[in-house]
Amino acid sequence: MKKAFIKSYGCQMNVYDAERMADVLAREDYAETAAIEEADLVVLNTCHIREKAAEKVYSELGRVRVLKAERAAKGLDTKVVVAGCVAQAEGREIIRRQPAVDAVVGPQSYHRLPELLKSGHGAVDTEFPVEDKFAALPAPSREKTRSRGISAFLTVQEGCDKFCTFCVVPYTRGAELSRPVAQILAEAERLAGAGVREFTVIGQNVNAWHGEGPDGRPWSLGRLLHRLAEVPGILRLRYTTSHPRDMDDALTAAHRDLPALMPFLHLPVQSGSDRILEAMNRGHTGDAYRRLVERIRTARPDIALSSDFIVGFPGETDADFADTMRLIADVGFASAFSFKYSPRPGTPAAESGEQVPEPVKAERLRALQALLEAQRQAFNHGTVGRSVSVLLEKPGRHPGQLAGKSPYLQAVQIETDAHRIGDVVPVRIVRAGSNSLFGELDDGSSRAAA
Numbered sequence: 001m002k003k004a005f006i007k008s009y010g011c012q013m014n015v016y017d018a019e020r021m022a023d024v025l026a027r028e029d030y031a032e033t034a035a036i037e038e039a040d041l042v043v044l045n046t047c048h049i050r051e052k053a054a055e056k057v058y059s060e061l062g063r064v065r066v067l068k069a070e071r072a073a074k075g076l077d078t079k080v081v082v083a084g085c086v087a088q089a090e091g092r093e094i095i096r097r098q099p100a101v102d103a104v105v106g107p108q109s110y111h112r113l114p115e116l117l118k119s120g121h122g123a124v125d126t127e128f129p130v131e132d133k134f135a136a137l138p139a140p141s142r143e144k145t146r147s148r149g150i151s152a153f154l155t156v157q158e159g160c161d162k163f164c165t166f167c168v169v170p171y172t173r174g175a176e177l178s179r180p181v182a183q184i185l186a187e188a189e190r191l192a193g194a195g196v197r198e199f200t201v202i203g204q205n206v207n208a209w210h211g212e213g214p215d216g217r218p219w220s221l222g223r224l225l226h227r228l229a230e231v232p233g234i235l236r237l238r239y240t241t242s243h244p245r246d247m248d249d250a251l252t253a254a255h256r257d258l259p260a261l262m263p264f265l266h267l268p269v270q271s272g273s274d275r276i277l278e279a280m281n282r283g284h285t286g287d288a289y290r291r292l293v294e295r296i297r298t299a300r301p302d303i304a305l306s307s308d309f310i311v312g313f314p315g316e317t318d319a320d321f322a323d324t325m326r327l328i329a330d331v332g333f334a335s336a337f338s339f340k341y342s343p344r345p346g347t348p349a350a351e352s353g354e355q356v357p358e359p360v361k362a363e364r365l366r367a368l369q370a371l372l373e374a375q376r377q378a379f380n381h382g383t384v385g386r387s388v389s390v391l392l393e394k395p396g397r398h399p400g401q402l403a404g405k406s407p408y409l410q411a412v413q414i415e416t417d418a419h420r421i422g423d424v425v426p427v428r429i430v431r432a433g434s435n436s437l438f439g440e441l442d443d444g445s446s447r448a449a450a
Ligand code: 5AD
Pocket: 049, 050, 166, 167, 168, 268, 270, 308, 309, 310, 339, 340, 341, 342, 343, 344
């Protein structure tokens, strides 16, 4: 069997796509390897969201070129493929910049990877094909399905029609597309049958999902979540990433009515300034976001919120930034991602003459991250002394420990015996570290974690 090394950058969509590429390659007799030196095929599944992410690919490709030459000296052939969003955005330009690359394949056409590999050096496929990629993808083998672990991603939606003025996704991932219910359920049942206990339902704009139901009519994400909760073996559900504009009543109600749906929501707001939100084409104000959060908290009072923030969007003044800091203080986030604005080729904001100087961006990011970090720590410390349910996912950092997640997506280390992986257990949190919580089984059977 030949060996394939697949590395993913960026978001969960890419993690999922990398797994599906491995399924495609398994059919071509490739086994996955974690050791790049022994790989006959290297696939970099890339991210184009910010300049840094895209540039990372070229430095990695420089290293891959050296490896390829070393293997060639030993008479070994190495194929190099660039997949993902940089592939989609830059196409053939990648091969021009780095001739060690053999093929380029976009996120919508990776099911055609075998044909591409056969067509020789320099093949590029960045089409948005008419055939259904998901339907064309092979079902993973039993062993591969098993390796997906306790918690798995399940893609239900791809692409984005929102066109936020900073974002490349509508160009790299294309128009919004919802998978039909039957297709999603078939995949869900297969995963659950192989031991998966938690789904994170994913899509670039997951709450815009409106896939066709068995009755031929579109369903809402709230309804889909109810149906997924009925899949035998499934204990927990999450979904990401949502847009505030698509947070409908059915979805909010699911947070109240569906016990399997975990009380954690990643709901990017990007900015707290109405002027900037408008320039970003977000379609909501700061107050609309505050009201939405209130509605969600009414449905599920303990829900933990997470968000993405961009500082230094073109034209952002100190007053705009202060509005963002105020929104953060008002809402309170359990976790968050935050970034300096990075101009992306082809997006409207990149053309703006009001670019914010780098030192200003850096200082705003520092202040914003300090506030968000304080909120995150406060949230984590708030769980100390409480009993929370934890889904045990894998062996912990030390022997005799297991690692799992709280309902609020906090990593928890528990001292207990290993045979309970896949179970949801009550855990009393005894301590909050900087990145994990430490706890003991709340059924009286375990020692306290150090
Ligand atoms: N610059 C900085 N951050 C960006 N994001 C998207 N595009 C850009 C950009 N051009 C951030 C947004 C988004 C997250 C995935 O990445 O916050 O929600």
